[in-house]
Amino acid sequence: MDRRSFIWGMGGFFVGASLSGGAAFAYRELRRARFRASLPPSPPPAFESRGLVDGWILSAADRERIGSAEYALQSELLEIVDGSDIPGRPFSREVVKGVDDCVEACEKETRCTRFTFAKATHPDETKRNVCWLKTGEGEADSPRAPDYISGWRR
């Protein structure tokens, strides 16, 4: 390796971040185990009352307005729910720019009866901004999954 390619390879300020991923994972497990063992069952109240929506620290008024039709994604064909990972059989998996693209892709594809989009904030980097187009009917309800947005044909 010559000096130039070496410096190129090293030049990032956050160079350490990529090197220690594995160790961090092991640590997270350890930390989780510790948490379970040592934390009282109820979360610290002071911040909890503020409410975390996808990590955003918001007021109750914010939450109400975000949930309102004014800011919700609109689609004539699809019913869209924030914070849901709807079951179904995926037939396509693509990384897209945002949820709008995922909605549009599903609207255009007749086979698509439902979709799931993983938000850019998803903790698993490999899933961020992934759009799954799916087939499937029936139960559209799913457990709350804040890292996803899903939709189904009305």
Add this chain to the structure above:
Amino acid sequence: MVFVARSELDLSRYDAIVAGSGPAGGSVAEGLSRGNRKVLVIETGGSEYRAEAQENYSAVKGGGHYVGSHWSSHWIRMLGGTSNIWGGWCAPFSERNFDRWPISRSDLEPYYLSAAQALYRPPDFLTYRKSVLDQFEYRAISDEDPLRYSDPVKFATFPNDPNVHVLLEHSVGALTASQDGSRVEAFELYGVSEGNRELIELREEQALVLAGGAMGNAQILLASNDGTRASIGDEHGQVGRYLQEHPHMGVGKIICRANALIPSMDEGFGGIRHALFPSDSLYHEAGELDVCLVLSEASIDSTDQTERYLSEEFGPGARAYRVSVMAGRAENHGSRAEGFDPCGWPLLFAQCVVDSDSLEAVDFVMRSLGSSLLDSNVGRLRFDVERVYSDIGGGGHTIGTTRMGTDATSSVVDSDCRVHGYRNLFIAGSSVFATGSCVNPTLTIVALAQRLADYLAKGI
């Protein structure tokens, strides 16, 4: 600076011998030269990067959070040391960061000024502070072109400076203490290309300055062991004990009103990065672990419902910033050396663990920032709490392996950077930091090195 060959060298003619040519060693040499002292800088590496020297002499084993290569890749063996790849971010430690040091910010103040000058920075960032939010203060991190201490043109007084000689491809190895243990009387000089060793005796008045990086300084001391007593400087098992790194993590996003968090800075500041720091009271509540929140421009994701709402709420001209953290500490919890490198020196073993206090401090400060933004209705914070616990990196901030203190049983050097008990042995570099603050270390390394040079120039 004048490059010299071993054959033409009379080691007894120098006032000081410095091991290492990075920002620490370079600054000590420069300062001594200004005080009209003659210095020899001994550097393992050559004038170009060579992978072989790097692999042979900068190997470190790692446990805990950071793999071995994390440490070796932040400890570069060539003329100019790690400054050949550093990023150039500079910020001074604040008063509270010296709480557990035997010196204070005011002792370093004049040297911060000259260090900023030596690194080609306009000095305004050293003192600028602005309270922008309840419990948070804005400070600028200087981000100018990083000075390479191998650059013959930019490296100020060095070109042709007859006071500074540089011997490349040689290392300072094991030190030998005098019979009464009050000074270092000799050191091993190792020639990298031939693999030859010589014992060099130090004159009574000659000073030896270790500036081999935080890993290198610990290594030289741990190598200084004749088998009959503890290694030099390690009489109380302190060498390498307090190795620290700053955990780095990307932890969130802010959407706020235009001009709310970032003051409009005049051009005299030069290139800067923006950062928020907790107030003193928040810092104490956070367990006296400092947290630096670096804000970088980001875009608003208009496909995200919440971001769409916030951009209207705080518009027109709402701004978005990514928040990344440099925080507290990751501290050594393991053994310090294990095995030997090709020239027979101890191979370092770092078991550096990000302690839960640091993670909790980040968690607490981030939530406090979220609350302050909400209460003042200036903006909102998205806190990616998962990433605090899962995406921990580092900055190449290798700190604390020979820390400063008043007591030899809990530190390695005194407030003059002299190894406790050895009157001619000194250390330059972040290894002497008693605690690590949360900002990039090099400005403080240069300031401390200049202070040490002043001290030596007066005293030799």
